[in-house]
Amino acid sequence: MRIDLYHRFLIVGFIGMLMAFSASIALTIFLKDINAVYHLSIYGLALIFIIIIVRNYKKERNGIKEISDLATDLEVKDEALEYNSSNQWTRNFYTDLLANRKKIQQATEWINAIAKGEQLEIEQDQSNHLAGAIKNLQSELIKFRTKEEKRTWQAEGLAKFAELLRTYNDNMRDFAFHIISETIKYVGGSQGAIFLVKKEDEQEYLDMAGCYAYERRRQAKMRIEKGEGLVGQCLQEKDLIYITNVPEQYVKITSGLGQSLPRHILVLPLINNEIMVGAIEIASFKLLEDYQIEFLKDLAKNIAASISIIQVNESTQHLLEDSQKMANELQANEEEMRQNMEEMEATQEEMARNQVELDSVFNAINNTLLKAEFSTEGQILNLNKKFIDFLEWDNVDIQSKNHQNICTDPKQAEKIWSKILSGENLIIEYPTYNNKMEKIWLEASYSPVVDVNGKTSKILLLGEDITQKVANEEEQKRLSLVADNTDNSVIITDENGLIEYVNTGFEKMTGYVLAEIKGKKPGEFLQGPETNQEIKRKISQLLKEEKPIYEEILNYNKAGNTYWVSLAINPVRDEEGKLKNYIAVQADITQTKKSALDAKYKLEAISRSNAVIEFDTNGIILEANDNYLTIIGYSREELIGQSHEMLVSNELKKEKKYQQLWKDLSEGQFISGEFDRVTKSGKNVILKGVFNPIFDINGKAIKIVQFVTDITQEKLLEKENKRHQIDLLNHMEAINKTIGSLEFNGEGKIINANEIYLSITGFKLEDIQGKSYFDLLPEQDRFKPQYQLMWESLQNGKFFSGEFKQVDKQGHEVWLSGTINPIYNDENGLRKVLMLAQFTTQSKQKLNELSGSVSAMKGVIPILELNIDFSLKNANPLFFETSGYSRMTLKNISFENHFKLDKSITAQTILSELRNGKRIETSLQFKTLGGNWISSKVSLAGVQNLDLELDKIIILFTGLMENQIKIKNVN
Template identity: 30%
Template sequence: MNFFQNISIKSGFNIISTTVIILTIFIITFFIVTVNKINRYNEYYRQTDRLKIYNLNLKQYELQFLLNYDNDIDFFISEKNKYIDKFEKTSEAFSNLDQTLIDNPVSKESSLKNNILKIETIREAYTETFFDLAHKIFVRGNISSGIIGDLTESRQKIIKFDMSPGTKAVISEMILLTDNYMISKDEKNYTAFLKQYNKIAQHTANDSTETGKTPLSSFEKVLQAYKTNFTALVKINKLIGLKPDEGLTGKLKIQSRALEPEIEKLSEKLSEFKQSAQNRAIYSVIIFFVLIGLLFLILFKRFSDSVVKPLNTIKNYIKPLSLGIFPSEKLNIPGNNEISSISDYTNNLISGLERTTEFAQQIGKGNYDIEYKPLSNDDALGNALLEMKENIIISAKEEEKRKREDEIRTWTNEGLTKFNDILRQTQGNIEKMSSRVISELVKFINANQGGMFVFNENEEDRYLELTAAYAYGKEKKKKKIIYPGEGLVGMVAAEKKTVYMTEIPETYITITSGLGEAVPGSLLIVPMITEDEIIGVIELASFNEMEKHEINFVEILSETVASSLSITRINQKTAVLLEQSQKQAELMKIQEEEMRQNFEELRQAQEDSAQKAAQMASILAAIDTSSLVTEIDLNGRIISVNQSLTDLLKIQEKDITGKTLKEFINAENDEEFNTFWQKLINGQSVRRNEHIKINNNDFWLSTVYAPIIDDSGKILYILSIGSDLSESKKLEQELKEQESKLRKNLEEIEKAHQEAERKQHILENTNEMLKANEKTLQSAVENAMKQRKELAKRIDEIAEKEAETKSWLEGINHTNIVAEFDLNGKIISVNNIFEQITGYSEKELKSKSHDILVNQKEARSENYKKRWEKLRSGIHVSGTFKFLSKKKEPVYIQGTYTAIKDHKGNTKKIYLVGFDTTDLIKRSEELKARETELYFQIEDMKLLQEQSLKQEEELTLKAIETAESEAVSKSRAESINKTNIVAEFDTDGNVLFINEIFTELLGYSKKDIIGKNHKIFITPDFAQSQEYKDAWKELINGKHINKTFIFLTKNKEKIFVRGTYSPIKNAHGKTIKIILTGFDTTELIKRTEELKARETELKFKLEELKELEEKLKNKK
């Protein structure tokens, strides 16, 4: 017999599972031990890799130190350097890692200890050599420390001695040899130095005899120190190494190279050992897995035989039972496990099914008194049969209840049909409808009396009015008014909820009958609601209590009645409105044509104005990039300055705004300043050269002051446009300094000449030549000064041509809403109109985020985020924008968010310019709120009229704003045209306009240039170049170009213009032409080049004079 037949299946599973678990634990233990061992090898291998990293770091720090120590002043003071510190720490880490590897058991297993000891020995020698080299370099020092510092100090002391020319020449030769050695490290210089040193005694003796000023012993002592220091420098350089392969440098190089192959050899040896260990571990694991698999298969086969065969026997026995056939014999399976128990339970089940079958047959015959006992309390089938018997008895009672519900449903449907007919018949007359409905409803639900209350149409004084009352078969004519919340009816109207009462106060209502008066037994008050709007209230009273289905019926009917009453009211209103709309339609047809014509005229005017504004904005942006702009009010206080001026002066705009012009330009002469200011107030433009001193920095500016005038001739403010002359002034000062140096040199040369005349008559001719050169040099210096003055005058003229204005901004600020934001949406400033509309002051809004002005839902929306992303990328956004005022009321602004860019094309900040459309939007929303689906025709006509009026108002406002802006812009444009070079080109480069300043500069007449291509102003080679083509494409794509341009005149001479090419866009953002604004810098550039050439010439002459002086000294 199979062993598994005498034990339970669970025990059999436990035996097999326990055996497998024990073997698996053994394998896992073996596997973990093996893996840990391999991990130790891998960790050891990774640590050897760190040796390579440390080695590379040591080489890197060594190289960095040798390359950079010359510039490290602290090293030559304290002998400390960050690369030496890093080298030391890395070397220490290297040593610690070596010791860790030596102590690791893997080193003993793999015989790697000797390799690591060898690497550590090389490292120690390498580290020692590096620190020795660093110390020698420290001892050698630099120009202010160490041996080199002592050498430099000795040389300075020698130079200070008063010596004869011969001695001085020898000393100069020695110093030159020292400098040559410092540069080339060639010992031949040192040998030559010693020869010169031996000769110095004779020269010093002569020097002492002639001058009688310097004690011989002091000079020799300093000279001896100079020689000692030079000798020490030569020796220490030999120790350090004059060449990369010599001295400590060569030794360091050899030791550094020796580390890498030893580390590589260690890695290769360890890799071989690790691979061998991994292979042994893999073979062991495979063998163990095979043995365990065989054992598991044998156990599983024996267990399967003890389970599968008995289960097949049970399956064959139960199969006929599944078809409803009871077996003739009982099931018999030997053994003492779960399967033999299943056999016994199956036999009991079949016996129970036979008894159940007999019971079901008796119930089917109608024998409900038969007794039946289930197999157990949990016998599902037996209990279900008993429950079925009870349900058959209950079903008869349920049938009777269903018939009652059908009767109620039929009663309700008939009632709704009846009242729908009444409502249809009385449609259009509220009183008749109310009377019929309430009278029929009282009868239909067997009530005693009822009333209908309907809300009046007066929104300001809204109350319920009794439109119908009925009692005991008679209509009652009563007038009654109830306000919402007043009494039970008013409360129902206010709360919109049904009230049903059976306990009614005696004072509330009495019902009169033939038998006398009595308080009703029940009261029902139902609100009439349609689309969540209450139309009225139905009140019913009865001696009897009302049933639930009657209350439900009244509630359903109340909704239908409310809808009919609402439609009746709408129809009555519609009849009146249709009559009005017919009259309005005729009037609107007449007005529509007039408004369409006005609209077309205004739209054309708007497009013309927008185009002009776009052109002017591009011109202003170009000039703003190239000039220094300041705005001053009529009291002489600075209103604003542009970015170019603050960048030049290196200050913030807030540091200068609010100051008086007199303080800013350091005006000391009150009378002169008052005269200058009075000219401006009288409308005259004034040109000045100004010297400004800010934060101990000097700036020279050439500035044009011009009053900005509106269309009425009133001066709005003063505009200052300037250019920087600081570089020219500095160059002038440098030339003066050089002139002074030249004069000193000339004086020295003159003294040398005088001394030479006394000793040698032959040098007289040479002296005359030097005097002639001196006169030439003086003449050259005087010419340079004269040219400097002419250059300053020319720069003043250039500054006048750089004038620009921002008057159009003031015009916009007085008539439009203006706000300024940074790129994160933080509010920088707002104007007065913005403050009035939103209710915030500028102080409250400043530095706050833009989302304070909108609701939170919009601030979190994707459209809001995308709008700011567009603005940051430089894209303008236009439309009607909704804001929230301080009182959280909606404010609508129609306008444009504009990205303001700097001269590099980077977005700097955001401007919002627009006008208030809140009243228009609110009126539109109020009108829309009153419209319904029945007013579509009227709505279309009204909407057309409103839109036309709105557009007309907007265009009128914009026309007024544009006229004001154009008047101010015209003043500015005239100022620009009179002082700057201005030319306009179409997108193909053809000349559309050119001002007189530019034509005079080029030598052409306007007639010669208009219609010609831009290429006539430049060289043919540049006109065909890719750079020129790319620049023109950038202009058409909307990019500004600002720099100094070279043009050819009619005579093919080069002129230089500093200016900006700016694309002019139409209202749709398309580039329609290109404008050039700038000023002539030809004279400035030529003068600068001449001065540089003159400076070079003077330097050469000075060198010639020095050579001549040397020759004179040698002849002595």
């Protein structure tokens, strides 16, 4: 590059300055005595050159900086950038900077245009790399925007259809139309349809569920076989089909613009869990892009899932309806079988639990029971202290006493002794007398003790003082006698108004039994929509205030019938004045309240439960209720004023019987029966009911009212019912081969017995035929009132399940577990009574032995039950009495805070030992409700479930027996 004059001057000045300094240094070295003026001259000249160089440098630098500052500010106009310089380099710099500024301005304009979404045509310039980069940026942004728009379109579409799928999931037809119509609109198609996969004779086909074309709903009826057309091919291949060259006659759309032919067809399979449930067919005038097809694929999965759910719901609904119909027919037998199985399983589980519990606790409480030992002649061998205290035999020679000194009734004592000596175990309650001749009651469990030779060596009695219990039962019987022999309703609730007891008068009045309503509030089921709301609010307020209530109120019984009662509710308080119970007494005053409303309710009930239509005497329709319109399919406007003939077939119109019908009705005859009718859609229905002529005051028929019910479905089910009846008979035959059965007539006389019953009891049919149920009972049970009540209840329609005691031919007691069921004839009259039961004599005997032993043991020692996580589960009355806790408060305390084990024993040690089948003897302290700590020797035993896993922990407070009186005083 050629150096201009300005820069030459700078270079000459710089060289001259160097030469001046060099000359000064040389003169100083070689001419040491040179005059100082020479040096000053040289330095002056150098200074002049330096000033010239610095001045020109600053001038050029300021000029360049000014240009640079203006050039980088794009808001400054080009005219403000004019700059003249004699320096060629500066002028070149200015030219280059101005050119770059124009490129930046142009790039800025392009970028702003691109940001606004404008499409630019940018010419490719090899020297302008910035233009090329912006052109590439525009291309990439267009691609990105396109992809983003497609993704947004897909996401918004899926969200929209997710809401539609949730909205229209009740009815398949509406679901199909709304989904296909919205799909066609969203993808810009012209028409489409949804098909559902169905089966007929194991062959799959497609049935059109919804169709949409040219913004209108189309008739949705079409069946496509597998492999037929594109849709049938989709069913066969279960894959997407997309063609863009549609045959001329495949599909046409007719509109105001004429006939047009879509050129693109897309068929999508609807697959859910690898099962094809349907297909979607979409016709379009324009080509569907890949992102639209991908969207439709995703949408198809969601639609398939929704169709599956709807189909499952519809199928479930049909199954529930079928199940309900079957359940109505099989309910009696299924209930009997279920109860039999439950009773058997409960008995077996109870036996297993009692056996495990007995094995765990027997050794620890063996010496803590009310116990007596007798010789086989009845002589007393030994009495424990508890028994002596019970009889108050102080300073009495026990060896001189015998069994009759305890069981004072000679006949009863002789009978007990004969059974025990025959090897039986016996549990019995009887009165005796203490040393003061006071009557006391004893619950005694007798067990023979055999020696190594299997002979009875002595008799063991384990007993419990039940004097107070018997006294309470007598009191309860007297109170129950009063409550059960009044027609008034008696209800006892807890302090929260929850039912604890109702008498038989309540059950007769309402139809509810205690088991159905226990734990509920009376108002929840006795009061209904016609009950006076103001009275209900008044009663609620008085209950909150714990005040007595005297009101009259309308109630509903179990059958839904209303009745009026005079109601008296009184709060019951304990000794401390705290609310304990409510007692409500209700008297039926229905007849004095109901007469004015009776006719109205009857008419409304008939209209609600029947289809009703009115005619004049010529058969012209005057009125029809909604039930009738629903059955026949016509609207009220279509029927009123039309002849009855529009509701019957052409064949029936010609019959003389039909023509005679209206003649008889016009003459005032009452006609009932079953009538064939034709609905609006042409479907035949069968109506059962009556034609009732309505007369004027002169006795002339002025109109006809028909009350009917639709029995079409019942007729269709009659054949099915006959088949089910055969199945039921087969079931009964199978039951007869596995379970003992007895049949009685309505008076309780035996009319039949199966082979199982006869073979086990030893009877022949002629031995018991004609005898009553009471002849099969043990002699001492034949006159007990509960058996008479049982037969009265059976005659009233109630069934019984449980255990039944009878005697066999030899007079031995046998036990059966099963049900006694009343069987009715078609007129709802009692035809016979059927007992189905299994013999459980041996199981019952063993269970009685175990239950008696466990009950006796639990009555003499405090026992606490824990879960395996050491949470408190339950306790016997003695523990509650000792600790002061109740059953409710016990579950709210923690073992860790209220119980202290011996330091050498930990919870893990206990669980480990008990799981290995061991028992632990140790000491334990526990905190009573009053805050006192009590120490006792304890025995810890584990109880296993039927799977031999540790189920609970039992703590036996063996050390408390000696200090029982002392502990009571502490608490």
